[in-house]
Structures are given as structure tokens and as C-alpha cells.
Amino acid sequence: MERVAVIGGGSWATALVKILSENKVQVNWWLRNPEDVQHLLHYQHNPRYISGVTFDLTYVHPATDLIHCIKEAKWIILAVPAAFLHTALVPLANCTFEDKILVSAIKGMIPHQNILVTDYLEQTFNVPSTHQCVIAGPCHAEEVALEKQSYLTIGSCDLEHAEQFCRLLRNRYVKASPLDDIEGIEYCAVMKNIIALACGICHGLGYGDNFQAVLVSNAMHEINTFLHAIMPVPRDLSGSAYLGDLLVTAYSQFSRNRTFGNMIGRGYTVKSAQFEMNMVAEGYYAVESIHEMNKKLQLEMPITEAVYRILYEKVSPAVEIQILKEKFK
Template sequence: MKITVIGGGSWATAIVKILSENSGIKIKWWMRNHEAVDHIRKHHHNPKYLSSVEFHPSKVKAYHQIKEAFKGTNMVVLAVPAAFLSEALEGLTPDHFEGKAVISAIKGMIPKKHLLITDFIKESFGVPLERQAAIAGPCHAEEVAAEKNSYLTIASPDLGLAEQFAALMDCRYVRASAITDLYGVEYAAVMKNIVALACGITHGLGAGDNFQAVMVSNAMLEIKRLLNAVSPAEREVSSSAYLGDLLVTAYSQFSRNRAFGNMIGRGYSVKSAQLEMNMVAEGYYAVKSIFELNKEWQIEMPITRFAHAVLYEKNSLKKEFNSLRKNLF
């Protein structure tokens, strides 16, 4: 099995680590940064993210020419921020994806187009949903690096594909399972980043644990309303792929969306928060996409509305917080 991994950040690095645990896999790892590629080839670790993780050169080879990274592989794992996916895949055509399964490790939406990643790949490269899958947590890259017990769910309309990739990700510190709820998993992942960002904002404003518990509880109801409206199916939203991923993103010290929101709540501008983090908080872009889509859906989404009012309408933090409090129960 030969797999292409696209992306050079912490989550991409963690995925390469997990896949490299499987003795039957060869990995072609693409990233835009030429210096990072050269460093990995020479020193066998990512110099910028999870740098303690070492990779065996016989199993992992780094590339900065994306077409070369696509040659001769069976699967492609996408692990770049959604806002930069189109740029990362620039120059590729449907022919480059021919015969390959595509696995999205991206928990965001394409800005302006407001598309899920799988819909974007289908629209741009002609890859049917049956040849695509998405990875759900709860699983932070930093804990993968430390080999702490983690759980993943792989979702695809083709259960066989989901099971195949789950088997490739299953290792001594990761347990992976398979389901068919592709859209449910993707939308839930988008929403949990919005919720984590909103939790960070309220925490930065001084709200305590009691309020956050109420927010997360209401957020699960908000996510459930969304999933029932846009992708009706029988699903257990209290399972780890939905509730578990939400909880770890809303509460964890490693959550970049929560950290981003916390800075906003403490008075940072969006630009200054982005510069200080030096990482992408998917929830910032997702808020805009879900808010715009909800103009058509007309779903009750007070937490998403709160985040949009603060981030994009530049409304008063305290005013919007007081309004949010009245809409939770």
C-alpha cells in the first residue's frame, strides 16, 4: 500500500506517524516548505511540528513536487487547512486522482464556496463520494506524538473503504473504527471547531466552567439540529465521532480553536490572534460558511450566530455574550 499525505502541519505529521506504524505502508509526504522537506530527508523529523517524532527513511519520503508525490499511490490523505486546500492542489487534474481513494483529515469548509471537503474534491476532481472518506476524532496531534491512547472514526459511504483505511490507522496507541455517515462526520467536525472557538471567547470574557458546560450541552443540540436538517440519517450523536470530538476540542489545552477564541475574548483582534498563534483555527472560516449556509437552512443556531456577530460583525463582546446567555438553557 502506497499513500500520499498532503500537508506539513502537526495533524499531517501525526497522520504520517500513525500510518508509518503499519509495516505494509510506504508514505509519500508532500509539503509546500522546501526547507522542511530537505530537513526531513536529512534528519527524518519535521523541524516545525511534533519535532520529537522520527520517521524511518525506508517508509516515509518527503516531496515538494506534488505531482511526484501523487505518482504510483493508492490513497491520498488531505491534511492541510481548508482555506489553503485549493492552493495546495493547484496544477492537479482529475487524471492525477484516477484510481485513488481520497481521505479527508480536514475539519473545515472551503471558504467562499462554503463546500465540505469531500464535495470540493468531487466537484473539482471528479472523485465520487464512494471513493472518499473523512477522519473524525477525538484525537489531538500532540497526544499522538506522545503515543497516548487515541480513537479515530473513519466515515465513508463505502463501508469497505472506511474499514480498509481504519485498519491502516489502527496501531498500538490508536483504535480506529468505521461508519458510513460521511456528511454527518464532516458537518459535526466543522461545528465542533465553531463551538470550541465560541467557548474560548466566553472563557476569555471570564465565563466559568458552569457556563461552558451549558454551552457544550446546547452545542450538541445545535449540531444535532444541523445534521438532521442537512443530512438526515440514523446516527448516535453521543458517540465519540460526534460528542467525543466536540468535547476534546472544546476543553483541551491543545485546541487551537479554543485558544484562538480565548484571545478574542481577552481583546485581541482577529489578525493579531492569528499572527500570535502561527497556526490556522479552522473554526474562524467555518463560522462564516455555516452562517451563510444557514440563511437557506433557517436552523436555530445561537452559538454560531454569536461567533459570527463577534468575529465578522465586530459587535460588542459583552452585548453578544448577554444575548447568548438568554438563548441557552
């Protein structure tokens, strides 16, 4: 029987545990907080995120011992914010993941290092790209909890591994498909969070759907420019792993990046918005990483740079978006 370790206790980790356990996959679920583990063991639900989902403890094994959770699992799903990944994995030796397949459910970059999660795993833990997968949407955890029809793309250099993992996820409300563009999926996931921040900021400022449509259209050009500069390989950005993931993050009420941006547009400071949300908006860290990368690339990326100036240089959102909109067609 397949055994999967899920690292993280947030909403996306909770949704993935739901999918896997309902497919009768044995899941070792690592959570940092011992109180959350005890709550799960007693009441069969996560007290902090998507608490309406009840778990069958025949298949779900919550614990705080990270090494134990990983030891018996073939698949290791990483579902903690990128900014905290290094801290979470500090107790592990660099040979811990030997012969295991790592699956990143993280849509962000490692801050300050400005590298993708897959690159971090290869550099830090010697995990080859052929033993890594990434999960792409469009798919919000809250809709998984409601069992709304959802689609996932599993990216990997090894399509057989991607297909194997797809089979663990497929059920009556989740369709999963393999794709070999692992880096393209990761970078697109990073970029779409930045665009969702911009959409939220504009919504908070009172801009309507017409303007947001223009913003997203221009964003696709910006994403394409960036991806082509990083790795110029043929890819269809109209696919659900690219455009679909962007649209759901830019428009959905469940998007934490859009929510965060909306608060900034309404006048919240970064710190006050982070405090009130009590969740991590990956785009906040990602925009700094992409900004630093673009110092070398020197690409025309007006949306990314506008979001960076608003969040990190404290430029007025109203002023910055006024300048940005003049660049749109």
C-alpha cells in the same frame, strides 16, 4: 505494500505520518517548503510541528513534487487547511485521482463556496463519494505524538474502504473504527470547531466550567438541529465521532480553535490572534460558511450566530456572550 501520500506539513499531517510509518506503511509526504523537506531528510523530524517525533526514512519519503507523491500512492490523505486546499491542488489535472481513494483529514469547509471538502473533490476532480473517506476524532496530533490512547472514526459511503484504511492506522495506541455517515461526520467536525471558538471566547472572558458545560449542552442541540435540516437520517450524536470530537475540541489545551477563541475573549483582534498563533483555526472560516448556509435554512443557531458577529461584525465578545447566555436553559 500499501503506499499512502500525505498532503500537508502541519501537526495533524505529521501525526498521521507517524502512525502510518510506524505501521511500516510507505508514505510519500508532500510539504510545500523545500527547506522543510531538506530538514526532514537530514534530521528526520518536522522542524515546524511536533518536532519531537523522529521518522524512519525507510518508510517516509518527503518531497515537494506533488504529482510524484500522488502518482504511486493508492491512498491520498489531504491534511491542509480547507481555506488553502484549492491552492495546494491547483497543479493537478481533474483526472489525477482516478482509481485512487482520497481521505480527508480536514475539519473545515471550502470558504466562499460553502461546501464540504468531499463535495469539492467530487465537483472539481470527479472523485465519486465511494472513493472518499474522512477522518474524525476525538484525536489531537499532540497526544498522538505522546502515544496517548486515541480513537479515530473513518467515515465512508463504502465501508470496505473505511475498514481497509482503519487497518493501516490501528496500533497499540490508536483504535480506528469505520462508519458510513460521511456527511454527518464532516458537518459535525465543522460545527464542533465553531463551538470550540465559543468556548474559548467564554474562557477568555472569565466564564467558568459550569457555564462551559451549559454551552456545550446547548451546542449539541444546535448541531442536531443543523444536521437534521441538512440530511434527516437517523444518527446517534453521542458517539465518539460526534460528541467525543466536540468535547475534546471544546475543552482540550491542544485545541487551536479554543485557543483562538480564548485570545479573542481576552481582547485580541482577529488578525493579531492569527499572527500570534501561526496556525489555522478552521472554525474562523467555517463559521462564515455556516452563517451563509443558514441564511437559506433560517434555523435557530444562537451560538453560531454569536461567534459570527464577534469575528466578522466586530461585536464586543462581552456583549455578545451576555446576550447569548440569556438564551440558554
